[in-house]
Amino acid sequence: MSEMLIKNATVYDPINGVNGDLMDIAVKDGKIVDSASGSAQVIDAGGRLVYPGGVDAHTHIAGSKVNVGRIMRPEDSRLGLKPKTKLTRPYTGYTVPNVYAMGYRYAEMGYTTAFEAAIPILKARHTHEEFEEIPIIDKGGLTLFGSNWMVMDAIRENDQERLAAYVAWGLLASRGWGVKVVNPGGGEAWGFGKNVSGLDDPVPNFEVTPRQIIRNLAEVNEKMDLPHSIHLHCNNLGKPGNYETTLASFDICKDIKSKRDRQSLHVTHVQFNAWGGNHWGDFESKSEPIADYLNQNDFLTIDMGQLVFGSATTMTADGPVQYANARLLKARWSNGDVELEDASGVTPLEYHPQSYIHGIMWAIGLELALLTKDPWQVLMTTDHPNGGPYVNYPMVMTMLMSQKRREQEMSKIAEKTFDRTCIAGIDRELDWYDIAIKTRAAHAKVLGIVEHGKGHLGVGADADIAIYDIKPDETDATVEFDKVEAAFRRSAYTIKAGEVVARDGEITAVPMGRTYWVKTKVDNGGYDRMMDDLKMKFKNYYSVNMANYMVQDEYVERPYVVETEYK
């Protein structure tokens, strides 16, 4: 029986309301317990900062898009190299790390859980093959439903039971955790090189609107009692003026209530969707109306999608936006349509502080986080690697904590940025507790994994713990941001399921994490109607047989399955 006692920890555990208390944490068999016996391994935190292990609710870490990025960008794989050791495999890559670096680097920063934000069902086996190779961290993934023929046909025919049956089947087939909706309808339109222009623009040949797709999936999501809400990437992403579509998308779910203690809508990487202006010339931040909306409505959560200057690899199921990006920037372009299901695109790009467009995007992410009063409503993400790679999270944390740090960054940014943003006038500085919310607690709550032991340090929780080499009482994060960033980059200890996996930023053990997925029972006539339609589509339109389609158990060796029921 492995036991551990972390003594003298300055603990921030927002789920349990613990705000900087000096306390001990006992661990037994991978879980947090009340007390440890005398034989426990003792770690003296010496008053240092202790957080629950970090949770990333939106990141692109595995699957076909990520590998397209790796294959297209050997120059990226030549960055961040670290040779193999007796314990670790080689590290490669910055924006698109290899599977090993992917897990190691999260663990080195004190992160222990990450959810892949886009799994195409047809290519889910690939996602899980990579999950099975990413060391240390626990994983889950969100399954794409927003341009799926089965979904759109059921919605057009007003058959929500059939829709629910399909969503349940799709989650099973892909071993997915939640419902991802990317540019609803746009992926199908992109099948012929088109897009949808807004919430009420019908999807060509399917005669349903993005609004109907969002509304129906959100309703079905709650009837299925899924742990996570629908996870929406709005229409018109990447277009100046898109904030109006974003606000209107929020409204679609305003009256949907979740029985669970969470949002009924999560809108992702809103930095890319809070854009004003009519074109690039009058491009401006519209973070204020978005934050106002969040301040008045508690059914909604978002994540930042913060931009980090330097190299990024943009990858999304939003196919048309990637073609537009590649044409605009004369960049390499990979596209990856998935029959009957969705689209995708991958394009490398570089964010320059001297470009006011990029400067404004940088500002919007921070504004969203700082103007929204409730820290639980805005998760810190970079939409890795779209806004920049996740290894920059420690820098983003310091920007949220220190106005001085922001000013330092602003001094490098094109002047014009500050006529079009309000970042310069914001003096809010988040504290240790807020950062714990924005980097773990709220992520776990939004995903619906608090009850499964994630994002907190209460008794019974998974013993996923990060100890940082920083004494909160003696550290002024508003000034000593370099020290804070260094501490967040390399945890003093990362503990995963009760085992020390990293020490002072070096990997010390390489256990394999679990994969979270949801199995929903849909026990009504919708199931049979769905199966009839599904069989017809496999027979006539899919290029693989139904018998070979679903992810087999062999690809999820360490599953954590949550069961729910449609009502």
Add this chain to the structure above:
Amino acid sequence: MIIKDVLCPFCGCLCDDLAVEVEDNKVVDVKHACKIGASKIKGHDRIKAPMMRDDKNGEFREVSYDEAINESAKILANSKRPLLYGWASGVCEMMKKGVLLNEEVGGIIDNTASVCHGPSALGVHEKGLPTGTLGQFSNRADVVVFWGCNPVQAHPRHMSRYSVFAKGFFANKGRRSRKVVVFDVRKTDTANLADDYIQVNPGEDYMVLSALRAIVADKADVVPETVGGVPKEKLVEVAEVMKGAKFGIVYFGMGLTQSRGKYKNIDNAVSLITELNAHGKHSIIPMRGHYNVTGFGQVCAWETGFVNAVDMSRGIPYYNPGETCSNDLLMREEIDAAFVIAGDAGAHFPAQSIARMGKVPVIQVDPFHNPTTEMANIVIPTKVSGVELEGTAYRMDAVSLRMRKLVDVDFPSDEEVLDKIIAKVREIKGASS
């Protein structure tokens, strides 16, 4: 017993609709497969036991698996620059072990793509790859181009399942929904089925692609009267067909990757497709040969960051095709041992390269006697993946599927052999460090 929904372990089409009849643990009939797939699944004479010889011109003697594996490990552990080549006719599970073995021995791992679609990867590094899954093309494509490929011979069911005759949701009349154009240096059987055949002079595809790009960009005036042997008016006609497509798809093969220009041909073809997307929807996809050659690129990319030709002599992955591909290494006489698995270097490398392999110890892991066997010092027979072993394979469009096992045999799998070699290599290296 009839096993349904069987995947075919031959070409990159990875057909998954075969029905195989098995009686007394023997394949007796294969339905729905093409001639090549059926031939593969029905099987051929195989190597019965591990064999070794010191002199490549001498006779092999049968040895135990342990002896062959230990000797292989000794050769690999003691060599300074081993080449680990092949990795196509196997499942992804063995490829992961290959990448690990390469890390352990500090060698170079290179896949058959090196002599196939390796230049396509270089083209992708330059320009990306606008593509999709094969069902996207069967459902939508109204203009289908085959460039430097001959599916009738190399991917026999491609046209019926995915590209030409298949009926789709939008292309609901199958062949009659599509205009089919073939670019090739000779009138192939595929060209005979096309609506239009454009004969290109050998090695002049790049120029033809450039001319098409100019015409698509409304700059036909700069195009000479004949390009690559093709009259300008023909090029204008084809460019208009492509530009007018609602959904155009270009399938390309060795005619682009192996002829003059090599990866620049792919770069140019991808550029053409990217530009055509300003008009309709257009995609491009390489016609991959082995059923899981695509899988190696995927596995290698997620494990090492690079798609192929990965040199681990520095302890970090180093990739520089043209330097770290098999034929470059062989012609520079750098390698001091070769490990050939699930691919036949002996049959598919230029004679001068193979002659270099003739000077170093060669270990072969393969079910079948082939030209590599002729060059080998150690031969280790294994299971036939997809017939005798389950596992993962990636279709040419990078859709992964699970291969089925049809019959049981006593041979070890590639993965089991690799596991044992890795363990032994670690033992030898551990003892000497």
Add this chain to the structure above:
Amino acid sequence: MELKATFISGRTVDQGCNLENKTSKAYFDAAGYCEMNSADAGKIGVEPGSNVKVATDFGSVVVPLKICEGNPDGLIFIPMGPWANAVVDPNTCGCGMPGFKGIPAVVESSSEDAPTMPQLMARLK
């Protein structure tokens, strides 16, 4: 008479069917031949089934002749495999890929026997 030609190699169904049967006569039949159109064959005065010698800067090989009218004048084809490899260009031009297609070649009638696969490989060790 000699024919100056451009050589290419490539796949065929029969070559594919015998990929795992390379010690057989069937493999020799599938991969050990040279195709050209009948006009070219006429120029060197060789009947189908008789042997020709194909020579390039990189080597030479003797194989039987086959007729394929799809080949334009001056284009010869040998299926991918050991016979083709005897004449291909090992230079990768710095991109990893040897020259398997588009190689200048000279073809003439030959009274020599075509080598078997083991005979071809024996030359290389």
